[in-house]
Amino acid sequence: MLLAFDDSHKEHLSFLVDLDPEVLNEFGRISMNFIRKGTNPKVFQGAAQKLGVPVETVQHGVEGLMYLLTESCKYMLSEIDFQDSVMTLGFSEETRATLLALYLDNQREIRDILQEMSMDLPHYRDLEWRFDMQLSSRSLRHQMAPSILLRLVTEDEGERSTTIMETDPVNLVHMTRVLESALQEMKSGYCRRIARNIK
């Protein structure tokens, strides 16, 4: 698929079309830094002075580039689709190559950043277990009750939380079997077919 640019985005990017690859590279570096850590307006002023253009133009250029990179990563554009999308904006072959290299080098990192921003559910981190034998309690002596203590670590929005639980051998075996069948399900013909067809 090709990216569709709206008019203001096109206009913002038009400033980059005439830049030297070296300067464009610098813009790319700044854009990646902003994607990682958020924008810093001071950088715009410095660059605008050097290039002798209004601060706004530089700001729009960088923001346009950031948007181009994140959108391309959002749709996981292939190499060819990215080049074709950029071509419609009027970039020369040389600057296109610079942009492509910028996109390919940073695709993984941007996807990771987008993944972090995405809605998340509390998810599994770790499980530890130990095996105990309950021998006695205040209300009943002479017991022989095997118990498995489990410490489940889950993570939600970067915060870890632990839950201590226990179970008995019968339930442990049951639990293991149920989850094994859950794992098997993903290997079933039905699930594999669906996964293959969702592109």
Next chain:
Amino acid sequence: MELGASVLENISLAGDVAHIPDKLFGKFVMSACQGVLFEKHRDAVSDNPAFKDVDKATMKAAYSGLVNLLLEAAKHDTTEQNLSTLLEECKYTTERIKEFNKIFLAQKSHIQLLLGKVGSSFPHIVDIDWRLDYYMKNNHMEKVNAAVYLISLKTEVPGEAELRDIQFSCSLEQLQDLVGKLRDATKCLEKIAQV
């Protein structure tokens, strides 16, 4: 098993023919067992017309003595022989000792089951539910395309009537990790069971 003097006195009362006649003794011991096991039978003796001729205060003391004995004997898993010795010291006749043992030993395991449930424990896993989703995209990203399992552990929490759910999600790899660890634990149990 050690019982206080007042408890022993109450147990003696229950064994005394002058207070509890022979034909009522079996019923009395049975009532005490039922009272321990079922909440609704807790006051059964006072309402039972069979015991109407027994002095209320004496019956109360005797009943508490028996309940004490039943609970302590179950708690310490006292042998029949030790029980007999104790009852002999409380001046029980041989027939009454036999009758008491017969009724108590039949109920002992039930009482112990009940006592075993008293006490604290961590949430106890009794079942597990899972659901398999295919995560396709979100508002920031297309083509996420990964399997996601939603796991729900059903746990019993002491003192709560309802099961409590512990929910979390995991990717295919994380579930493999989880199942691997549970399998290890199961294998460890099997090894111990064979020893």
